[in-house]
Amino acid sequence: MEKSVIVRNVSKRYKLYGRKLERLKDLLIPRKSYGKEFFALRDVSFEAEKGDIIGFVGVNGSGKSTLSNIIAGVIPETSGEVTVNGQAALIAVNIGLDRKLSGRENIELKLLMLGFNKKEISELEEEIIEFSELGEFIDQPVKSYSSGMKSRLGFSISVNVDPDILIIDEALSVGDKAFAEKSLAKMMEFKEAGKTMFFVSHSIGQMRSFCEKALWLEFGEVKMFGQAGEVLDEYEAFLDNYKNMTKKEKKKFQKKAAKKRSKRQKHS
Numbered sequence: 458m459e460k461s462v463i464v465r466n467v468s469k470r471y472k473l474y475g476r477k478l479e480r481l482k483d484l485l486i487p488r489k490s491y492g493k494e495f496f497a498l499r500d501v502s503f504e505a506e507k508g509d510i511i512g513f514v515g516v517n518g519s520g521k522s523t524l525s526n527i528i529a530g531v532i533p534e535t536s537g538e539v540t541v542n543g544q545a546a547l548i549a550v551n552i553g554l555d556r557k558l559s560g561r562e563n564i565e566l567k568l569l570m571l572g573f574n575k576k577e578i579s580e581l582e583e584e585i586i587e588f589s590e591l592g593e594f595i596d597q598p599v600k601s602y603s604s605g606m607k608s609r610l611g612f613s614i615s616v617n618v619d620p621d622i623l624i625i626d627e628a629l630s631v632g633d634k635a636f637a638e639k640s641l642a643k644m645m646e647f648k649e650a651g652k653t654m655f656f657v658s659h660s661i662g663q664m665r666s667f668c669e670k671a672l673w674l675e676f677g678e679v680k681m682f683g684q685a686g687e688v689l690d691e692y693e694a695f696l697d698n699y700k701n702m703t704k705k706e707k708k709k710f711q712k713k714a715a716k717k718r719s720k721r722q723k724h725s
């Protein structure tokens with residue numbers, strides 16, 4: 458099988474500072490390091506084959522969006538290697554749209570950046586506007602859009618430029634039911650065309666009906682990767698177990714998470 462995305466030992470590290478002064482000291486004092494390191498992702502590896510539909514699951518903050526953004530090339534990894542064979546498009550509510558520009562201008566800008574010519578742009582633009590069902594709002598600045606409207610615009614642009622790899626990060630959760638159904642139908646077309654898709658959602662039902670494989674992230678690390686049914690069964694069992702934990706057990710679990718993800722800097 459042909460690989461479309463290869464993620465090898467990828468980590469994403471952020472520096473967290475307690476106080477403003479700490480950030481300043483870290484910048485100004487050479488040879489000393491302040492603040493603590495936080496791993497949003499740690500040593501993540503997996504491969505996607507062409508035509509795979511992979512769901513990313515995990516509790517809030519487990520690293521799903523960070524991984525989506527790295528695959529889409531929106532943010533860089535700190536270490537490790539990501540190979541993407543083809544053009545990837547990310548659909549997320551708050552990414553990729555210029556808030557000052559109108560919906561139409563955002564469409565034109567995105568198409569220009571992707572290398573489409575004038576004729577192609579005018580044709581595609583109409584299709585995108587029609588799919589988005591934004592009506593006259595298309596000429597209003599994006600900063601006046603609701604999150605559902607931004608999601609509609611982002612989704613309409615991304616699916617109509619026909620990317621090889623589609624990454625959908627919670628974009629369907631903010632739209633209304635009718636648009637979500639229309640979007641799922643469009644995603645089915647992609648599935649039939651053998652494209653690779655990544656899908657982030659907190660709806661396990663949506664995940665089960667749409668994804669063939671699933672990647673479960675815990676504390677920024679891969680907890681499980683495999684057939685969606687198996688991974689989602691285990692993940693649901695974990696969620697049930699977590700819900701039934703006592704306050705003390707939950708605290709212990711969160712402490713373990715914090716310890717795993719951070720590394721204090723030595724002041725030497």
Ligand SMILES: Nc1ncnc2c1ncn2[C@@H]1O[C@H](COP(=O)(O)OP(=O)(O)OP(=O)(O)O)[C@@H](O)[C@H]1O
Pocket residue numbers: 471472495496497515516517518519520521522523524
């Ligand atoms: N720019 C940043 N600086 C510092 N920490 C960050 C930054 N971006 C993300 N993080 C942290 O990285 C961790 C992973 O975040 P991410 O958004 O990838 O999680 P997620 O699984 O998508 O969560 P959710 O389900 O809530 O959307 C979180 O603890 C988050 O606070």
